[in-house]
Amino acid sequence: MQPTFTTIQEARKWASVFLQQYNREPRVAELLLEYHLDLSFSQLLAYERDPFPIQQKDAFIKDVKEHALTGVPIQHLTGHAHFYGREYKVNQNVLVPRPETEELVLGVLKWLSQTSISRPSIVDIGTGSGVIAITLALELENAEVTATDLSADALEVAAENARTHKASVEWREGSFLEPVSSSMDVLVSNPPYISYDDKKEMADTVVDFDPEMALFAENEGMAAYEAIIGQMKRKQFKPKLIAFEIGHQQGIQVKELIERHLPGYQVEIRKDINQKDRMIFAERQV
Template sequence: MKSKRKKWNRLVNNMSEKPMTIHEALRWASLFLEEHNREGKIAEILLQHHLGISRVQLLSNFRELVPVEKQTVFMENIKRHVETGIPVQHLTGKEAFYGREFTVNKHVLIPRQETEELIVNVLDEIKTLGPANTLVDLGTGSGIIATTLKLEKPELEVFAVDISEQALSVAKQNACTLGASIQFCKGSFLEPLIDRGQNVDIIVSNPPYIPFVDKPTLSDTVRNFDPELALFAEKNGLAAYYEIVEQSTQVLTTGGLIAFEIGYQQGEQVKTILTNTYPKSTVDIRKDINGKDRMVFARI
């Protein structure tokens, strides 16, 4: 490891002395990433970030030189990602979700594309739900679900709950930056709403659902950097669903909606949890764009 680090430092020093064009920097970084089994597209994301330009500007200025100081930092970031697996979003401090840019850090789960599909389906359900006034996002993390749904449906009164004070801080920052009026609460899922006697029409959650036994199978980018609190759950990954559904009987209005993101093998189990508590409910397991079970919707 020490010899590798010395070799890398020599490489950085030598290359930093000779400014590269955008094209040369991208080509070098992409090849270096791929040689070490990392995604080559990360080079574009990082170089855009350090130069403060759009992808179109990046690709249309291939012959422009990268300032030496930015080139050095760019190369160091590539090194960190290759050596540790640190997510590119932790290096840039941001991630795009549903056409908007959100702040992210080590205290929150990095937004996944699959969760955009949950948003689309919730918005479709709201159209047929009738007069829905209140919605709560449980385990809000960076606040992507609560903020997006509030901005897409401004008429909703939106609550967002998380047990992590650090996560709530990130979520509040994102809501403020994007202009979403949301009521944030600290606690375990629906407990804060139960304590205040608050009823809601819609419960949405992308809770932790990975069984602890699956931890070794995750990529180092996820396993070592996403907060465990947002990833793993007891009862073979189902503990959060049990808790939320049990609590929901004290806050969900008649005719309300529960919308969950799930692990792709948990559809039938989560459906059973819901139907055991709400025998007359209509429960629907939905697939994502890759054809995997990814969401469960229950009309109560």
């Protein structure tokens, strides 16, 4: 049975209640209203007594029900996600960017602002939708940014995002550092770091829709760090800064891995806004 709402306010109330019945966040109702009606949140409130546009009604109801019943991320329904104040295309081939990753980017920008490097070379490993690489390219107009990913489908999304934002990034297909031939000033990565053992505890909005290769790694989530650091050692890459996003219980392990295999780095574990270990910043001392 289709809902019988006639105003924007009634649509918001119906969607919120319907989502709660399926243990979904009621806030999704407002986000889908903003998307389908092309209104800001303040405009939703200002126009809430206005009639709901009939031409948008079926699509809005469909998306609310699909999210409630399947857990499909709202970013997949709208086709975009926000990162560092910009809008990016996302789909089933890329990880939906998380706010915590913005803190990783901020850390890299702050570090570079305190150095004398005028034209930094940056490599983003496992770029996905390209948000890290594109943000750094846009925020640092003199940077030379390269990004890699094993997935050709992900690189297609990333390249489209770069064209949209007019960002200059060189895209390379391959496993982590394999397609990179020369060293860099900064290596940054948000690699897959979730243990397969944790899969059963995760929300269906993540497990069923984000690409598995962007989420999970063998060896209790450490395999990607081991592979990247192994490639750095083999290729004799010695970036001035290594910046990793990490799982909140992996700080000590990743720190020790860098110190064991890459001597000469001062390694710092940093917390995110929720006070969980979330980032590793390793600065070369020699």
